[in-house]
Amino acid sequence: MSVLVFVEGLNGEIKKSSLEAASYGSQVAQTLGTSATAVAIGDINEASLARLGEQGISKVLYDADDRLKQFVADAYVKVIAKAARQEDAKVLVFSYTNIGAAVGSKLAVRLNGSLATNVTALPKTDGEFTVTRSVFSGKAFADVALTSDVKIIGVKKNTIDVTSNAGTTANIEKFSTELADADFAAAPKETVMQDTGGGVLLPEAEIVVSGGRGLKGPENWHLVEDLAKELGAATACSKPVSDMDWRPHHEHVGQTGITIGPNLYIAIGISGAIQHLAGVNSSKVIVVINKDPEAPFFKAADYGIVGDAFEVVPKLIEAAKALDK
Amino acid sequence: MKILVCISNVPDTTSKINFTADNKAFDKNGVQYVINPWDEYALTRAIELKEAKGGTVTVLNVGEADTEPNIRKALAIGADDAIRVNAFPKDAFFVAQQIAAVAKENNYDMILMGKESIDYNGSQVHNMVGELLGIPSVVPAFKLDMVDDTTARLEREIEGGKEVIEVKLPFVASSQQPMSEPRIPNMRGIMTARTKPLKTVEPVATEAKTEYVNYSKPEKKGGVKLIDPENAGELITLLRNEAKVL
Numbered sequence A: 001m002s003v004l005v006f007v008e009g010l011n012g013e014i015k016k017s018s019l020e021a022a023s024y025g026s027q028v029a030q031t032l033g034t035s036a037t038a039v040a041i042g043d044i045n046e047a048s049l050a051r052l053g054e055q056g057i058s059k060v061l062y063d064a065d066d067r068l069k070q071f072v073a074d075a076y077v078k079v080i081a082k083a084a085r086q087e088d089a090k091v092l093v094f095s096y097t098n099i100g101a102a103v104g105s106k107l108a109v110r111l112n113g114s115l116a117t118n119v120t121a122l123p124k125t126d127g128e129f130t131v132t133r134s135v136f137s138g139k140a141f142a143d144v145a146l147t148s149d150v151k152i153i154g155v156k157k158n159t160i161d162v163t164s165n166a167g168t169t170a171n172i173e174k175f176s177t178e179l180a181d182a183d184f185a186a187a188p189k190e191t192v193m194q195d196t197g198g199g200v201l202l203p204e205a206e207i208v209v210s211g212g213r214g215l216k217g218p219e220n221w222h223l224v225e226d227l228a229k230e231l232g233a234a235t236a237c238s239k240p241v242s243d244m245d246w247r248p249h250h251e252h253v254g255q256t257g258i259t260i261g262p263n264l265y266i267a268i269g270i271s272g273a274i275q276h277l278a279g280v281n282s283s284k285v286i287v288v289i290n291k292d293p294e295a296p297f298f299k300a301a302d303y304g305i306v307g308d309a310f311e312v313v314p315k316l317i318e319a320a321k322a323l324d325k
Numbered sequence B: 001m002k003i004l005v006c007i008s009n010v011p012d013t014t015s016k017i018n019f020t021a022d023n024k025a026f027d028k029n030g031v032q033y034v035i036n037p038w039d040e041y042a043l044t045r046a047i048e049l050k051e052a053k054g055g056t057v058t059v060l061n062v063g064e065a066d067t068e069p070n071i072r073k074a075l076a077i078g079a080d081d082a083i084r085v086n087a088f089p090k091d092a093f094f095v096a097q098q099i100a101a102v103a104k105e106n107n108y109d110m111i112l113m114g115k116e117s118i119d120y121n122g123s124q125v126h127n128m129v130g131e132l133l134g135i136p137s138v139v140p141a142f143k144l145d146m147v148d149d150t151t152a153r154l155e156r157e158i159e160g161g162k163e164v165i166e167v168k169l170p171f172v173a174s175s176q177q178p179m180s181e182p183r184i185p186n187m188r189g190i191m192t193a194r195t196k197p198l199k200t201v202e203p204v205a206t207e208a209k210t211e212y213v214n215y216s217k218p219e220k221k222g223g224v225k226l227i228d229p230e231n232a233g234e235l236i237t238l239l240r241n242e243a244k245v246l
């Protein structure tokens, strides 16, 4: 038996979220006294694959089929299911991304396994196999026992530290799967990636600077963007801001937008409505800048500045510029 | 066109979340239940498609009798009929099996759901149903249009971008903003909802594969540390040296 980790790539590199999943998987393998294998699909260069050794992965099965360069759920699931059978995997780990969630749910059916997504901690394996997952939009945790023989775990982004055994490399084995046309029935006709202007992609970002209606208008967004640039952060916004087209919809975080859990979330001119908090409350450190001391967001914040964003943010940008990076 | 919309019954986002004294179960006391917000996008889009192309919209919930007020609400918004599978929704696999069983008997052209249920945040049921039925599932979709009578065009969100997908009917898709603008039931809707058929069926035999054994709440934050706006730059120093996030 073994632990199998599904690894996603982006522009030839392995996504940070997948490195977290790999770190998780190899720690589980260690607890269970076995080894961790990764199955990688799509556009990832071999050097990145070999570096998975640093996360404790001993072997990488890499399917370089060109048709898999873009995500197609049914085809990916076939590849991973084959790898799981070949490796006799009893625990499968993936990062709980949109792609991971799709793959994980289908594998649970196909491999007759127990599935937990949004998992925030390593499993308890004495007695029942239980994992802790985030529920109620970050307002609580639940411990869930995975009762089937095969256990499938979707790790919540940014909750597991990437481990690093510098210099250790993984063996790459070519892996191929017989795929039929039917597996590509729902293949995308077109994939459009957002232009981040060389900046950081919001769902993968460790630091996020976010703006709300308090910034008064899109012409003031240079404050958010400049601070983000200095900190190597992605930018986000509240719902009314994207509703008014000050910012693109994909930047909107919250109950009806995307959910993020960066290490640092800086909210500027955002009141902190519960629907907004639902998208950001699992951030490790929250900073709130708001001129209203009664703004509800301060209750969820670790650091706060009660002040006018137009005066405060330029000072932050200056201070950030002075940091040695 | 026959459309099935699956709705779950969840605590309103603004609810305080509490558990029973032994932390083994969610405490429903004083909690207001609503249709899962994401599912409302699916429901409204289904009704819009029906209005444009004809057909029927059936809503389905796997739940005990206390979910009926929200099923009626879905009927008031404009669904034609409803099915309740009379069972506590033990886990995603259990729910998916129930939905798949109903779907197998009825040949729906599309099965629409929400992106995730806001209580258990699983994002599992839709892809499981697709897998159980052997039809494509497009998750999380935020746009859905018909190309012709047999093909739909969807846009789905992936991290950092979107994909455009064309699939033949039947398929499963989940929904999120801006797929549609959720509607509020009007008086006429509420009146007619009372007489629309709501059928109760018993669950098919299947085991859940997970078991919720304990709940807890995140540790309370230590409170906010305020920094003088005049020395705002101090924040950056604290973030580096104290919080160690820069």
Ligand SMILES: Cc1cc2nc3c(=O)[nH]c(=O)nc-3n(C[C@H](O)[C@H](O)[C@H](O)COP(=O)(O)OP(=O)(O)OC[C@H]3O[C@@H](n4cnc5c(N)ncnc54)[C@H](O)[C@@H]3O)c2cc1C
Pocket (backbone or CB within 6 Å): A211, A212, A213, A214, A215, A237, A238, A239, A240, A241, A252, A253, A254, A255, A256, A257, A268, A269, A270, A271, A272, A273, A274, A275, A276, A279, A289, A290, A291, A292, A295, A307, A308, A309, A310, B037
């Ligand atoms: C079903 C539903 C779903 C929703 N989903 C979401 C969601 O996903 N995401 C989301 O964000 N919202 C969502 N909302 C909306 C949410 O309830 C709030 O209305 C919204 O988050 C408010 O956005 P805001 O904080 O930018 O604006 P406001 O509430 O208007 O707050 C602006 C803040 O800026 C401060 N301010 C003003 N001027 C300055 C200044 N010069 N310097 C510093 N501070 C200043 C003000 O004190 C205020 O606190 C949803 C609502 C509903 C009903």
Ligand SMILES: Nc1ncnc2c1ncn2[C@@H]1O[C@H](COP(=O)(O)O)[C@@H](O)[C@H]1O
Pocket (backbone or CB within 6 Å): B006, B007, B008, B009, B036, B038, B039, B060, B061, B062, B063, B089, B092, B095, B112, B113, B114, B115, B116, B117, B118, B120, B121, B122, B123, B124, B125, B126
């Ligand atoms: N008990 C249920 N009854 C009907 N549909 C459900 C139920 N639970 C979840 N769903 C549907 O499945 C979607 C995804 O839910 P989940 O996998 O729990 O995040 C929801 O948005 C609903 O459309």
